[in-house]
Amino acid sequence: MNSLLYPYYNELEAFVQTLPFYNRDLQITELVTPYAWKSPVNNIFEASLDFDESLKNVDGVIIADSPRNKFLEKDLIKKISNALQQRKNVFCYTKLQPEDKSAFINMAKENSVSFEYVVSDGKNEAPDRIFELQDCIVIGIAGLLQEIDSFSSLLQLVYRYRQLGYRVTAVSDNPNAALCGFVPFPYSLLDGNFAFGNAIHHLNSFYNQLQFLYQPDIIITQIPGGLMKYSNNCLEDFGVKAFMLSQAISIDYFILNSPVDYLNAHAFQKMSDVFAHRFNAPINAVGIVNKRVNTAVSKEMSKIQFDTLRTESVEQYVRMLKKEEQSELLFFNTMDSNAFENLVQNSIRKLI
Amino acid sequence: MGQKIVSKEEMQLIHLLKTPRQYYLYSANRNTVINISEELYRFLDGQTDEGLSRNAMREVESLRHEQFLSDNRIRDFRHPALNVLKESLEHRVSQICLQVTQACNLTCAYCPYANYTEDKIQRNHANRYMSFETAKKALDFYLEHSDDRQNSAISFYGGEPLLAFDLIRQVVEYVNERFVGKDILFSMTTNGTMLSDEIIEFFAEHKFALMFSIDGPAKIHDINRKRIDGTGSFSVAFESLKKTIARYEKIGEINRISVNTVMNPQNEIDDVLTLYEDPVFQKGINGQIDPADMLYLENGLEGSETFDQKLSYLYFLGRLDYLQLVREIHMPKSFPDRVLSQEKQYEDLKNGQSSLPDVGSPGGPCIPGVRKLFVTVDGDFFPCEKVNELAEDLKIGNIETGFDLEKAASILNVSAITPEQCRDCWAQMQCGICARECEKDGKISKEIKLKNCREKRIIAESLIYDYILRRECQTVYKGGAQL
Ligand code: SF4
Ligand code: SF4
Numbered sequence: 162m163n164s165l166l167y168p169y170y171n172e173l174e175a176f177v178q179t180l181p182f183y184n185r186d187l188q189i190t191e192l193v194t195p196y197a198w199k200s201p202v203n204n205i206f207e208a209s210l211d212f213d214e215s216l217k218n219v220d221g222v223i224i225a226d227s228p229r230n231k232f233l234e235k236d237l238i239k240k241i242s243n244a245l246q247q248r249k250n251v252f253c254y255t256k257l258q259p260e261d262k263s264a265f266i267n268m269a270k271e272n273s274v275s276f277e278y279v280v281s282d283g284k285n286e287a288p289d290r291i292f293e294l295q296d297c298i299v300i301g302i303a304g305l306l307q308e309i310d311s312f313s314s315l316l317q318l319v320y321r322y323r324q325l326g327y328r329v330t331a332v333s334d335n336p337n338a339a340l341c342g343f344v345p346f347p348y349s350l351l352d353g354n355f356a357f358g359n360a361i362h363h364l365n366s367f368y369n370q371l372q373f374l375y376q377p378d379i380i381i382t383q384i385p386g387g388l389m390k391y392s393n394n395c396l397e398d399f400g401v402k403a404f405m406l407s408q409a410i411s412i413d414y415f416i417l418n419s420p421v422d423y424l425n426a427h428a429f430q431k432m433s434d435v436f437a438h439r440f441n442a443p444i445n446a447v448g449i450v451n452k453r454v455n456t457a458v459s460k461e462m463s464k465i466q467f468d469t470l471r472t473e474s475v476e477q478y479v480r481m482l483k484k485e486e487q488s489e490l491l492f493f494n495t496m497d498s499n500a501f502e503n504l505v506q507n508s509i510r511k512l513i
Numbered sequence: 514m515g516q517k518i519v520s521k522e523e524m525q526l527i528h529l530l531k532t533p534r535q536y537y538l539y540s541a542n543r544n545t546v547i548n549i550s551e552e553l554y555r556f557l558d559g560q561t562d563e564g565l566s567r568n569a570m571r572e573v574e575s576l577r578h579e580q581f582l583s584d585n586r587i588r589d590f591r592h593p594a595l596n597v598l599k600e601s602l603e604h605r606v607s608q609i610c611l612q613v614t615q616a617c618n619l620t621c622a623y624c625p626y627a628n629y630t631e632d633k634i635q636r637n638h639a640n641r642y643m644s645f646e647t648a649k650k651a652l653d654f655y656l657e658h659s660d661d662r663q664n665s666a667i668s669f670y671g672g673e674p675l676l677a678f679d680l681i682r683q684v685v686e687y688v689n690e691r692f693v694g695k696d697i698l699f700s701m702t703t704n705g706t707m708l709s710d711e712i713i714e715f716f717a718e719h720k721f722a723l724m725f726s727i728d729g730p731a732k733i734h735d736i737n738r739k740r741i742d743g744t745g746s747f748s749v750a751f752e753s754l755k756k757t758i759a760r761y762e763k764i765g766e767i768n769r770i771s772v773n774t775v776m777n778p779q780n781e782i783d784d785v786l787t788l789y790e791d792p793v794f795q796k797g798i799n800g801q802i803d804p805a806d807m808l809y810l811e812n813g814l815e816g817s818e819t820f821d822q823k824l825s826y827l828y829f830l831g832r833l834d835y836l837q838l839v840r841e842i843h844m845p846k847s848f849p850d851r852v853l854s855q856e857k858q859y860e861d862l863k864n865g866q867s868s869l870p871d872v873g874s875p876g877g878p879c880i881p882g883v884r885k886l887f888v889t890v891d892g893d894f895f896p897c898e899k900v901n902e903l904a905e906d907l908k909i910g911n912i913e914t915g916f917d918l919e920k921a922a923s924i925l926n927v928s929a930i931t932p933e934q935c936r937d938c939w940a941q942m943q944c945g946i947c948a949r950e951c952e953k954d955g956k957i958s959k960e961i962k963l964k965n966c967r968e969k970r971i972i973a974e975s976l977i978y979d980y981i982l983r984r985e986c987q988t989v990y991k992g993g994a995q996l
Contacts, residue, residue: 168694195694201604201660229663229694236693393860457594457880458605463857468600469661 162250164221165191167240168233169208171200171469173225175313176337178205178498182320183341187223187252191215195233201469202451212240216247226255226280226336241265241276250275254337280336281345297377298512299368301412301442303384305419306391306465307398309450310495311383314418316341317501319381325505330375332368332382344371346385351402364409382406388417388436391454395465400439407440414508415442418495421453421470421478426485426492433490445511446491446504447482451475472496518565518573519557522584528939528974529558532981534989539977540581544942545865546977547581580868587941589872590932592925594880601883602916604661610668610887610898611648611684613677615639619704619746622737622777622805638672643890645683650912651888652688658886658916664696670887670898675707685719702726702773704738705750708757717760722769724801725754729774729785737777758793771799774847778804778816782823789845802847806899832979836986855976858943862980866942874928875935875944881924882909882916896924900948904955907948923957924948930959934966943973 166177169192177189192208193215194200209215216222222244224237238261244251245268253276257265262278269276300318302311312335319331319341331338334346350363371380384406387398415436417429424432433444451474452467459466475494482492491507493500526541536554539546552569555561565573576582594601617624617638652667659665667688669681681701688697700722716723727750728734735745754772761767772794776785789800804824831848833839879885881896888894889902892912900907907924910916927948928935935941946969951962 197656197665197692197694199660229696232663232696233694393864394857455597455601455605457597458601458607458883460857461879461884462607466605467661468597468604 162186162221163188163190163219164223164252165189165193165212165215165219165244165249166223166225167193167212168198168225168227168230169194169206170198170227170229171202171204172227172310172313173337174205174496175316175498176225176341179316179320180341182323183316187221187340189223191219195236198229202471213243216244216249219249221250221252223340224251224253224255230255242268245269245272245274245276248272248274250277252277252279252340254279254339256280256336279339281339297372298379298413299410300379300381300414300416300508301384301406302381302416302418302448303388303403304450305388305417305423306454307387308465308467309387309418309420309452311416311418311448312338314416314448314495314501315343315381315383317495317498318505319343321501321505322379322381325509327378328376329379329381330371330377332371332380334383334385346383348385351385351405357405361405361409364406368410382410388440391459391465394463395459397465403440407442412440412442413512414445415440416446416448416504417444418448418450420450420467421475423454426482426488426490429482429490429492430488444490446493446507448493448495448504449475449479449482450495518570519582520584522586522937523577523582524557525937526583526585526939527557527581528977529554530974530977530981532978532985535981535985537981538576538581539939540576540583541939541942542580542583542585542869543865543867545862546981547576547579549576583868585869586936587869587871587873590874590926590929590935591872592874592928593870593872595922595926598880598883598922598925599918601880602918602921603658606655606658606883606886607662607664608666608668608885609651609655610670610885611643611651612670612672612887612889612898613643613648613674613680613684614672615641615890616676617672617704618676618706619673619738619740621739621775622779641890642677643680643888643892645680647888647890647892647912648680648684649687651892652684652691654912654915655886656692662695664698665692666698666700668700668702670702673704673707674701675703675712678707678712682715685715689719698722700724704746705753706740706746708753710756713753713757713760716757717764717766720764720766720769722771723757724771724773725750725757726773726775727751727754727788728777729780729788733777733780733785733788736780737775755793758796758798762796767797768799771801774800774802776802776804776820776824778820781817782820782827786845794845799850800845800847802845832982836983838986838990852979855979858976859980859983862977869942874926875938875941875946879947881921881948888912896921896948901952901955904952906955906957907952927951927957927962930957931962934963938966938970940966940970940973943976944969945972 164187166189177192180189192206193212194208194210196210224241230237241251245265265276302314304311312333315331315333319329322329331343332346333343339345347367350360350367355363368380384403386402388400388403390399391397429444429447437443451470451472453470455466455468475496479492479494491504493504528539530537530539531554536549536551537546538549550569550572552566553572556565615638674681685699699719702724705725728737731747734747738746740746758767758770761770774785774788776782794800827844827848828851830842830844832852834842834844835849835852879896882894885897886894887896887898893908894910895902895907896909906920909921927946946962946965948957950965951957953961
């Protein structure tokens, strides 16, 4: 079904690129972005600003999730009603108020179209507690700081392994991942209802159940939250969720996504040694994301603020990292889809 | 004598401080303080001609070893944010402040715009309004230049902005349509004399953060904030404040209302503060109390004898209250909150630094245009509403031509005009000098800048003393203060 994706933003680039491999029923043919979200850098995809005009060309509308959707509340409601009234099917991956949700279900019925609400309620049953380490390979992908994207890397990797014939189960903390058939990360096991130790047991059982259920060769999981505190002034995440997950499963290949200009290759190597102790997983590869911490503004606002960079700046930094000697790490640009071929080959050599 | 054991260059970068029980050395090179012995303190302070004991000599060596004593200097005076200035101005302007009018219905005693100086020091109130076309262009410019930010903050400034309420309404409508997808915050400071029920309703609907200027109880407020015919404005302003609070209470947004009290030094502080005994202040609205800014007043305001002393005492009580050293101090929250606002600087002092950077600049101002973009009725850009709008050197662009990067850079890099003085100044890491204070007749001037140094060093010293007090509360006075 030809579909429109709204709201489109930079971080969904890999999602749009790879969706055809994950979901053959939906073809994204129109991308629409809110006027105020125009990206500071050029996208691969040109997005339209006119929702109504683009709506005319499609049969379905995908409402994607984004951390900024809370500022679009009224707008999304207007756009979904509009789409349903124009007899378009709507697939909603972002959370709505219960009353809006039921209104849309009725509206869809009246217009003989479908309204699919695909939002996990986040309530995971605590699985049985048998602590066993999984025997399939586990690849972990984490963002060094909280807002560093790792979902795009997950998308790029999963289908490449599948193309090579591996059975892959993907676990993601991104709500849009449901569209690709990925398993949602079981946040509720970490939400404080369980004692620390129990939570680790439950997480372990969750991953074991995935293994039992899907019999995968590889589990690729996003590691939620950032891995460290940034500074006393900007606390961000403390890496607690990552620590708990690392105690629950054993990570065989660890990909770290980092902003530009963060460290030199030697320092990444040192960080890898630290992670080997802390998460029982040294770093294997470092993906560089097109963000740079704006230290001056972050300091002024007591919150990490990123500048978005063009791909050339990322390339330049990656080249510099690669040039440094004595590093066993694989550095790559997360915006370069070819780099993932390399990464997959590198991981296969190491793991299989 | 001290100079032989400690060189002149080393002495220049330290500052000595003393409390009833301890002696300290602040080192600009390390940007932190360290305890020293009484003997060394007296020696460095030039209070004694005697040589140093062996222990004190060892202390000097260890201070030198740890770089608390150092002849290190910043080589290149360049503000570190200069590297990101262009990018930040292109993508991360955080707030826009629209001067919707230059007119006001009051003539306040200390208002720079109402002290008619024939446009010599600062512009005067004038019957001029921003057009919607200009506002739209400014807002579009802001949106284009803040694409790396999730939030948009739009504030309205005057004169009295409510004289241009129709424009404010148009702007809000435009923003709500154009800025969909941003976390939008509207804010405004008002003298409170022009709020109808309809206007209050409008503000509540759009969740405006509102700051009311109320300078004290009626007898004080009415001396300072007069209408052109000489009548006071307290009763109507305070009534509007109460009505607005009642409306905001219903929507659970009371914390969006605050009161700004400007203290005229000619008034009795105790009288001013009785305002805060009114029951409305028990409802959790914020208050900000500051002495009047006299930078642009031709003749200043001669203060009462006790004003400064009382103010310092209040700040002192604020510190005690913040540190919870003395219970049951009754005072407006603004005083302890003042300490809270310095948290970041305390943190920096606590962490210190390994040494002065090669390239750097004294503490410094905001990043002009990034923290705030102030747009005048004519569409000219300034780094904030507090600067002299007549000063060409402070004008950082215009809605038609965009940012003037060169001027923004020279404002940011204001330390570069006096490298010789700043390089050897002990307060360089704490100095918050801003281009606004360095301007005269429209130009940023070296001489005017250096006139501020004494005050900047006093501010730096008092901040370091505050930090020491906090430290001593956790160490020396851990069991409670015996004052
Ligand atoms: S007064 Fe100076 S430091 Fe403060 S906001 Fe204005 S320009 Fe920036
Ligand atoms: S006080 Fe004066 S000399 Fe010292 S750093 Fe500030 S501007 Fe420079």
